[in-house]
Structure formats: structure tokens, C-alpha cells
Amino acid sequence: MTIKIATWNVNSVKARLPNVLTWLKEFGPDVVLLQETKCVDDAFPRLEIEDLGYNLALHGQKTYNGVAILSKSPLEGVVSGLPGSDEDDHARYITATVYGKLRVVSLYLPNGNPIDTPKFLYKLGWMDRLKVQMEAAIASEEMVLFGGDYNIIPTDNDVYSPQAFAQDALTQPESRGRFRSMLNLGFTDALRAFHTEPHIYSYWDYQAGAWPRGNGILIDHILVTPPLADKLVGSGIDKGPRGQEKASDHTPVWCEIDF
């Protein structure tokens, strides 16, 4: 069977509910990884999404962060929180098994700006803890997918103006180096497996007319283990949602799997 898996930072699931429901109906993804839901689990618009045939795994918090997994298959083995982050109350990581055999992670990696503050060190530490989970995923030899808002611009080909982001946490050598070291464990970047062209983006700032000007950055990524990379049959970015009324500043990145 072939399934579509997408990741989307919705910037508040409540504010974005009409956009999310429309997109679920039109695009028809089988599994969706959401970030920045910005609401506690009790406030999540559960019924509206369940009505479209999705099962839910939620890890939310008030005002900030919040991640979720939607799946047309049952969800098994749900675990919330990035292991090793016991004293960290940010809701940025949730994982579950879908279709009985595919482990998926929805992650919201810290932004890390400004770079001369503890926020940047928090980002780097979070990446180090994420890498531990990615090492375990490789060692398991299972099909595992880590998708989400990585808050990493991997190369200067992934940003409209490298100069504008030269001092940004999203492009620092420490951030990029850690992202490359994750790939070097043996992961495949699902988008880049099919699209090598420069300057394709998943985020456009609300400010300064970034969307109409095409001033974007690529920070939403899907990384998969080798057993899953063998089953990738396509990927892409759906720019449609970014052009609609009351849009999130991110748009969905997706991949297709035949397994």
C-alpha cells in the first residue's frame, strides 16, 4: 500500500482549524505531524479532526509549542517528550507507531535566537538529545521517520538571502553541523531524495511581504532510516496552504511511502 505522510507547523491549531480541515480533505494525507499546536490537550479540536477519519496522539501545552500526530491507522506505543529532557517542560516531541510497523516522530526543535543567549545553548542541547534518539532508530533497523520543524536552514541554498540569516540561530555552524551529523548517521532527507534544486522553501515570514516576494527558508524536514528510505516513492512541498486566508507561516512538507 502507498501512504502519504506530511509535517506542518500550523502556528496554533485552534486559529488554523478551518485551514487544517480544508487541507486534510483536499490533500488527504494518511499521517500528519503537527507542530506549534499551542493548546493543552483538552482544548484540542479533537472531534472535528476525528470526523475526517484520523486517530490522534497529542502532546500540548498552553500558549507555546505543542506537537501532535494524526493517523488514519490506529496509533500504538505513544510516547510524549524527548527522552533525557526531564527538567524541560517544553512540549516539542511525540512519537507513535502507525500502520503497525512504521515509527513516526513529530518534533519541534527550538528556534535558538538570539545566538548570544541561553536560548541558543538550549537549542544545541536539544539537538544533542535528539541525536541520541536518532542513533537508536538507526540501530533498531526499523522503519522510522523524524519529521517536523527543525528550525535549521541546512545550507545557503535553502534561504532567499544567506546574508540576512548570517547571524541567525538557524544557520550557525553549530546548528548546521549537528543537523549534518544526524544525516550522517545514515538518514535520508525525504524531500531532497527527489528534489535537489536550490531555493525551495517551507516557511515565509508574515512580515515584509515575504510570501508575495518569495522570500522563504526551508526549515521543515523529514528524515528517514534506511529501511524506510528504500520505500520512498515521492516527496514535495504543498505551497497551497501558505497562500490562503489566515495562513500559517509554514506550509506542509510531505513524502509518499510504498510499503
Add this chain to the structure above:
DNA sequence: ATGCCAGGTAACACCTGA
């Protein structure tokens, strides 16, 4: 160099985002 825009919370301003 700063704010631009947007969401949430709380309160009629401030924080965070990237």
C-alpha cells in the same frame, strides 16, 4: 538598527516566533 505580522494571554501591553 528597528520594525514589519501574527497568536496567545491577559488586560487594553507584552512575550514569542524565525
